Amino acid sequence: MSTTQDFSWIQRLPKVSLHDHLDGGLQPATVVEIAGEIGHKLPADSAEELAAWFAEAADSRSLEKYLETFEHTLAVMQRAEDLRRVAREHVLTLAGDGVVYGEVRWAPEQHTAAGLTMEQAIEAVADGLHDGMEFIAHNGGRVLVNQIICAMRQNDRSLEVAQLAVKYRRIGVVGFDLAGPEDGFPASKHRAALDYVAEHFLPVTLHAGEAAGLESIRSALLDGRALRLGHGVRITEDFRYTTVGEIDPEGKLMPGADPAQPILQLGEAASWVKDRRITLEVCPHSNLQTDAAYAVSEGKPSTEEWARTYEQHPVAALREAGFSVAISPDNRLMSSTSITREFADLAKNFGYGAADFFELTVNAVEGAFVSMEEKQMLLRSIQGPYTQAIEAEAQAAQGGVSA
Numbered sequence: 346m347s348t349t350q351d352f353s354w355i356q357r358l359p360k361v362s363l364h365d366h367l368d369g370g371l372q373p374a375t376v377v378e379i380a381g382e383i384g385h386k387l388p389a390d391s392a393e394e395l396a397a398w399f400a401e402a403a404d405s406r407s408l409e410k411y412l413e414t415f416e417h418t419l420a421v422m423q424r425a426e427d428l429r430r431v432a433r434e435h436v437l438t439l440a441g442d443g444v445v446y447g448e449v450r451w452a453p454e455q456h457t458a459a460g461l462t463m464e465q466a467i468e469a470v471a472d473g474l475h476d477g478m479e480f481i482a483h484n485g486g487r488v489l490v491n492q493i494i495c496a497m498r499q500n501d502r503s504l505e506v507a508q509l510a511v512k513y514r515r516i517g518v519v520g521f522d523l524a525g526p527e528d529g530f531p532a533s534k535h536r537a538a539l540d541y542v543a544e545h546f547l548p549v550t551l552h553a554g555e556a557a558g559l560e561s562i563r564s565a566l567l568d569g570r571a572l573r574l575g576h577g578v579r580i581t582e583d584f585r586y587t588t589v590g591e592i593d594p595e596g597k598l599m600p601g602a603d604p605a606q607p608i609l610q611l612g613e614a615a616s617w618v619k620d621r622r623i624t625l626e627v628c629p630h631s632n633l634q635t636d637a638a639y640a641v642s643e644g645k646p647s648t649e650e651w652a653r654t655y656e657q658h659p660v661a662a663l664r665e666a667g668f669s670v671a672i673s674p675d676n677r678l679m680s681s682t683s684i685t686r687e688f689a690d691l692a693k694n695f696g697y698g699a700a701d702f703f704e705l706t707v708n709a710v711e712g713a714f715v716s717m718e719e720k721q722m723l724l725r726s727i728q729g730p731y732t733q734a735i736e737a738e739a740q741a742a743q744g745g746v747s748a
């Protein structure tokens with residue numbers, strides 16, 4: 346492994362982004378520019394100051410505060426041309442992060458303040474994504490970006506939004522999500538919308554197990570029939586630690602095993618998520634900012650303490666427990682992050698290398714809301730670069746690059 350902390354090789358690895366908010370990934374300069382045009386007052390005047398303000402406000406350790414930062418990004422995403430521009434730029438951002446396949450999510454109902462219909466908003470985003478993909482293709486790159494349409498948990502438009510998500514499948518809408526305040530607004534409140542998308546076999550990923558716990562995850566699985574969980578990190582509430590001695594007091598089931606050896610037992614919901622390969626869209630930096638994940642020490646997640654440092658985040662514990670973990674940025678602007686940065690922090694804090702990043706990316710491909718053929722194509726296209734990176738890492742280790 347390199348000792349110079351040069352992570353440019355990580356930036357070049359092909360990646361898949363499953364949990365990436367359109368309104369959380371704007372360029373600060375774009376926010377400043379559009380705000381100037383429409384007369385929206387911002388908390389800072391320059392792009393640099395604004396970037397710092399977003400990072401600071403998002404560090405407030407509360408999901409509600411974190412969501413407040415979206416007032417400003419949403420304000421500049423109300424005209425069709427602005428939505429189109431932001432979507433186009435998002436594709437360029439993804440490409441710069443090495444993303445080859447992305448699903449960008451956003452909630453049309455939050456983009457009607459200046460008179461757009463939700464239909465017009467979805468079409469504008471589709472146009473922008475198309476512009477961005479075309480630009481990357483013209484420059485010799487390759488990225489495919491689809492949309493996930495979110496309904497807001499605190500509002501009552503979810504059925505209407507679900508109907509639009511199904512209607513706009515033909516222009517790249519591949520999934521449905523519920524976003525906004527999770528606590529107090531379980532998936533069960535949106536039963537009609539969730540039934541509608543299920544009846545039309547539109548895949549569902551739900552924010553769950555982020556700002557609320559196991560009950561919300563259960564509702565996402567039962568009411569939402571979710572195939573992926575947005576974050577889902579509080580699934581650790583369904584972990585029970587016991588010992589060999591407790592399960593097998595007479596030493597008959599596991600002869601010779603140390604009775605003090607700890608064993609992880611998963612509850613029904615956690616077993617379902619693990620065994621059915623429900624993808625966890627894990628976004629560590631975001632979780633650290635909103636107190637969403639329990640702190641892990643000595644391999645065990647706490648039930649009281651929040652993870653406040655990267656090292657305490659349960660991402661490695663979830664992988665070790667067998668969950669299908671995929672790494673996403675959540676909100677690139679608010680969390681000043683990217684998948685490249687998350688991978689680099691996984692390398693620094695957990696010693697992850699190219700083989701780990703390959704597995705995390707394969708998990709993301711498996712969970713992607715695309716056809717089996719598209720997944721196979723994606724897998725084939727990412728295999729070469731990861732194999733090379735794994736070989737380069739092994740060679741560097743053998744060559745004793747240690748000084």
Ligand SMILES: [Zn+2]
Nearest residue numbers: 366552575675
């Ligand atoms: Zn999210």
